[in-house]
Amino acid sequence: xxxxxxxxxxxxxHAVNGLSSDFDLRDLLVGVVRAACDLSGAxxxxxxxxGSSRRHLVEFVAEGVDDADRxxxxxxxxxxxxxxxxxxxxxxxxxxxxxxxxxxxxxPPGHPPMTTFLGVPVRVRGRVFGNLYLTDKxxxxxxxxxxxxxxxxxxxxxxxxxxxxxxxxxxxxxTRWLEAAATIxxxxxxxxxxxxxxDVVLRECLRASGGLTAMxxxxxxxxxxxxxxxxxxGDLTRPPGRTLADLRPALLLAMASSATRWADLPDxxxxxxxxxxxxxxxxxxxxxxxxxxxxxxxxxxxxxxVADFASQASLLxxxxxxxxMQQEIAVLAERNRIARELHDGVTQRLFxxxxxxxxxxxxxxxxxxxxxxxxxxxxxxxxxxxxxxVVHLRxxxxxxxxxxxxxxxxxAEYAHxxxxxxxxxxxGPVDILVDPALHHHVVAVLREGLSNAARHAAATSVRVDVVxxxxxxxxxxxxxxxxxDPAAARSGLVNLAxxxxxxxxxxxxxxxxxxxxxxxxxxxxxxxGAGRREA
Numbered sequence: 016x017x018x019x020x021x022x023x024x025x026x027x028x029h030a031v032n033g034l035s036s037d038f039d040l041r042d043l044l045v046g047v048v049r050a051a052c053d054l055s056g057a058x059x060x061x062x063x064x065x066g067s068s069r070r071h072l073v074e075f076v077a078e079g080v081d082d083a084d085r086x087x088x089x090x091x092x093x094x095x096x097x098x099x100x101x102x103x104x105x106x107x108x109x110x111x112x113x114x115x116x117x118x119x120x121x122x123p124p125g126h127p128p129m130t131t132f133l134g135v136p137v138r139v140r141g142r143v144f145g146n147l148y149l150t151d152k153x154x155x156x157x158x159x160x161x162x163x164x165x166x167x168x169x170x171x172x173x174x175x176x177x178x179x180x181x182x183x184x185x186x187x188x189x190t191r192w193l194e195a196a197a198t199i200x201x202x203x204x205x206x207x208x209x210x211x212x213x214d215v216v217l218r219e220c221l222r223a224s225g226g227l228t229a230m231x232x233x234x235x236x237x238x239x240x241x242x243x244x245x246x247x248x249g250d251l252t253r254p255p256g257r258t259l260a261d262l263r264p265a266l267l268l269a270m271a272s273s274a275t276r277w278a279d280l281p282d283x284x285x286x287x288x289x290x291x292x293x294x295x296x297x298x299x300x301x302x303x304x305x306x307x308x309x310x311x312x313x314x315x316x317x318x319x320x321v322a323d324f325a326s327q328a329s330l331l332x333x334x335x336x337x338x339x340m341q342q343e344i345a346v347l348a349e350r351n352r353i354a355r356e357l358h359d360g361v362t363q364r365l366f367x368x369x370x371x372x373x374x375x376x377x378x379x380x381x382x383x384x385x386x387x388x389x390x391x392x393x394x395x396x397x398x399x400x401x402x403x404x405v406v407h408l409r410x411x412x413x414x415x416x417x418x419x420x421x422x423x424x425x426x427a428e429y430a431h432x433x434x435x436x437x438x439x440x441x442x443g444p445v446d447i448l449v450d451p452a453l454h455h456h457v458v459a460v461l462r463e464g465l466s467n468a469a470r471h472a473a474a475t476s477v478r479v480d481v482v483x484x485x486x487x488x489x490x491x492x493x494x495x496x497x498x499x500d501p502a503a504a505r506s507g508l509v510n511l512a513x514x515x516x517x518x519x520x521x522x523x524x525x526x527x528x529x530x531x532x533x534x535x536x537x538x539x540x541x542x543x544g545a546g547r548r549e550a
Contacts, residue, residue, distance in 0.1 A: 056154030087125025464492025
C-alpha cells in the first residue's frame with residue numbers, strides 16, 4: 016500500500032502540475048483522467064461532469080480516443096445507460112464485462128469495443144461533481160480492488176484540486192462582475208434614453224458572463240401574458256425571438272420571483288435569467304445565452320453574481336428614468352408658464368395695440384389710414400403666430416385634446432399620399448372657441464376632402480384652411496385639379512352635407528380659377544346642433 020500511496024501522490028501531482036493563476040478547469044480534468052488511466056492501466060478513461068439538474072452530463076472529458084474516433088462516435092454521452100446508473104447510484108462500480116450490466120444500452124456506431132470497467136465518483140465538498148470512467152485494463156485481465164482503492168484515493172485528491180480550481184474561477188468571476196457593476200453607473204446616467212441605458216447594461220453583462228447573447232425582455236404593451244425582446248446584444252445568429260419562445264416557461268418563473276433560473280436550449284447551450292426593471296414602470300427580465308461550457312454550469316455562485324448585477328442595474332435604470340421624468344416635468348412646467356405668460360400678457364397687449372390702431376385709423380388722413388391698415392394686418396399676423404407658439408408649448412396631454420393638433424396630424428398623414436404635401440393654415444383660437452363635440456366632425460370633413468383630392472382631383476397642390484371666429488367654424492379643402500362634376504356626387508360629400516345640416520351649418524362646393532375645386536364646410540362653433548342631437 017505504501018507503493019500505491021506513493022503512486023497515487025505522484026499521479027495527482029502530475030495531474031495538477033502547472034496549475035497557476037492562468038488556469039483552465041478543463042485542463043485539470045484532462046490531467047485527472049490521464050493520471051487515473053496511468054494508475055489503473057486503463058486503455059480508455061473519461062470524466063463526466065454532472066449538470067445542475069443532477070440528471071445528465073454537461074461535460075465529458077475523454078482519454079484514449081483520437082479525433083477520428085470522436086468524429087465517428089458523434090455527440091458525447093449525455094448520461095444514459097451505465098453512465099446514468101453511476102449518476103443515480105453514487106458509489107464505485109467494477110465490472111468484468113460492462114455490456115452484461117442491466118443498465119448497459121450498447122455503444123453508438125463507430126465506438127471502440129470495451130469490456131472491463133471501473134467507475135468511481137469524484138466528490139467536491141461532499142457533493143458528487145462527476146464520475147471517473149475507466150475501461151479495458153491493459154496490465155491485467157480485470158480491474159482489481161487495489162485499482163479501485165487507488166483510483167478512489169486519486170478521485171479524493173482530484174476533488175480537492177477541482178475545489179481549489181473552482182474557488183479560483185469563482186474569484187475571477189466575482190472580479191469580472193464587480194468590474195461590470197462598477198462600469199455601468201456612468202454609462203446609464205449619461206444615456207440619452209432608456210434603450211441606450213439598457214444597451215449599456217447588456218454589453219457589460221455579456222462581457223462579465225462570457226456568454227453568447229444578452230437580452231432584455233419586457234411585457235408586451237396591451238397584451239397581458241405576452242413578452243417582447245426590448246434589446247439584444249452579442250451573437251444574434253440565433254434569433255432572439257426564437258430564444259424567447261424556447262425560454263418562456265422558465266422566464267415566467269424568473270419574472271415572478273427574485274430567484275435566478277437556468278434553462279437548457281434545444282440546440283445546445285443554455286441560458287440564465289433573472290428579474291430586471293427596465294424603468295420605473297416596466298418589470299422585465301435579463302437573459303444571458305451561454306455556450307455549452309460544461310463545468311461552468313456547476314458554479315452556483317454564477318447565479319448569485321447575475322442576480323446581484325441585475326438588481327444593481329435595475330436600481331440604476333429606475334433612477335435614470337425617475338430623473339428623466341423629473342427633468343421632463345420641469346421642462347413642461349416651464350413651457351406651460353411661458354405659454355400662460357404669452358397668452359395672458361403678450362397677446363392681450365397686442366390686442367390692445369390693435370384696438371388703438373383702429374381708433375387712430377378712423378381719425379387719420381386717407382394716406383395714413385392705408386399705412387395704419389397695413390400695420391394692423393401685420394399685428395394680426397403676429398397675434399396668430401403667438402397663438403401657434405402657445406399651442407406648441409402646451410404639454411403633450413393637452414395636445415391630445417387639441418383640435419389644432421388633430422388637424423396637423425391628419426394633414427401630416429396625407430403628406431405621404433399627396434405630393435407635394437398639403438398646405439395648412441389654421442386661423443383663430445380653434446382650441447378655445449370650437450366645442451370638443453365638433454372635433455370628430457372636423458376630422459371627418461377634412462379627411463373626406465383630402466381623400467377626394469388624392470383619388471379623383473389629379474391635383475398638383477392642395478390647401479387646407481381651418482378658420483374659427485366667435486360665431487362660426489369654417490373648414491375648406493381646395494385643390495388645382497380637374498374640378499368637380501356635380502352630376503357625379505359622391506356619397507362622402509353627401510355625408511358631409513348631412514353633417515353640416517345636422518349641426519346647423521352648410522356645405523358648398525365651388526370651382527376655382529383657372530381650374531380646380533373648393534369644398535367649404537361651415538358650422539356654428541358652439542356645436543349646438545351636436546348638442547341638440549345628443550340631447
